[in-house]
Amino acid sequence: MTDNPNKKTFWDKVHLDPTMLLILLALLVYSALVIWSASGQDIGMMERKIGQIAMGLVIMVVMAQIPPRVYEGWAPYLYIICIILLVAVDAFGAISKGAQRWLDLGIVRFQPSEIAKIAVPLMVARFINRDVCPPSLKNTGIALVLIFMPTLLVAAQPDLGTSILVALSGLFVLFLSGLSWRLIGVAVVLVAAFIPILWFFLMHDYQRQRVMMLLDPESDPLGAGYHIIQSKIAIGSGGLRGKGWLHGTQSQLEFLPERHTDFIFAVLAEELGLVGILILLALYILLIMRGLWIAARAQTTFGRVMAGGLMLILFVYVFVNIGMVSGILPV
Known part of the structure; x- marks a missing residue:
């Protein structure tokens, strides 16, 4: 007798990929060890982080059981709710540190822009799935409107960084739908031409200051440039193998701000050195590559472009975070 090739495994039944799950768990354990050191061995904080990790894993398993067609059906409603919430932020949102980004409902306080990071790619993927790929010029234009409506609302808060991430979350989905390279080239030229307008007329003073601090943080070492200077010192002092777990000077002596x-x-970087950095990057690369491989095997256009888009935006999140801390991007 031979095994039935159509017999479903445990992982097929729970709709999880064991390889991706293993990489994710390795990342979580690795991150938890660094958080334990960065928090100054704060037991309370560590307990909260472990609770958040456990809750996240449970939510992941539950959401994996929901068929993609259900998410596709939810997309318009989530998108409309997102737009309403973003308009509500502009009308009566809570102001914090000079920006109006929060909705305070008493029992809960949240940023609707975080919902936009999921609502926008979902909506674009659903719209694209209704037509053949690659999308026509008309449908590409409609998709761009769907992307930039919430993007502009987020930018008006003001929150330029998040608005760029919201736009990219939708643009990646559009790119994976088979958008022509000619259109992509035209878009790149238009964005490049728009940069001077953004700098001189649309960016706020504090945003321009962040860019200037990227170029010369030593011009204000105790003010706007303090964070990035201390971060560079920590990264550079780590060397090849680092100073050892729990033995970082910049972090443990609290020179490094927002260290956890x-x-x-x-x-x-300070405690585990270049070796520790390469391990982290390897885990993220493996996670993203596995996610893209899974996306390529999706049975529907919606599943393929949505899963692929989420993996690409995860890459951007990793790049932006490491880039800001390393002095490659403005903080």
Whole structure:
């Protein structure tokens, strides 16, 4: 007797990829070790992080059981809710640090722009799935409108960084639908031509200051340039193998700001060195490559462009975080 090739495995039944899950768990454990050091061995914080990780894994398993067609059906409703919430932020959102980005409902306080990071690619993927790929010029234009409506609402808060991420989340989906390279080339030229307008007329003073600090952080070492200078010191002092786990000076002596959140990569670089950085990058590359492989095997256009788009935006998140902490991108 031979095994039935159509027999479903446990992983098929729970709709999870064991290879991707293993890589993800390795990333979570690795990150938890760095958080433990960056937090100054704060037991309370570590317990909260472990609880958040456990909750995230449970949500992941539950969401994996929902068929893609259900997400496709939800897309318009989530998109409309997202637009309404973004308009509500502009009307009566809570102001924090000079920006109006939060909705405070009493029992919960959240940023609708985070919902846009999921609602936009979902909606674009659903729209594209209704037509043949690559999309026509008309449908490409409609997709761009769907992308830039929430993008402009987020940019008006003002939150330029998040608005760029929202736009990219939709543009990646559009790119994976088979958009012609001619259109992509035209778009690149238009974006390049728009940069001077953005710099002189649309960017706020504090945003321009961040760019200038990227070019010369030493011009204000105790003010706007302090964060990136301390981060560079931490990364550079790590060397090849680092100073050892729990033995970083910049992090443990609290020279490094926001060390357990925004600048946690600098903690890793200082304590685990170049070797630790390469391990982290290898895990992320494996995760993203596996995700793209899964996306390529999807049975529908919606599944393929949505899964592929999410993997590409994950790459951008990793690049932006490491780039800001390393002084490659403005903080």
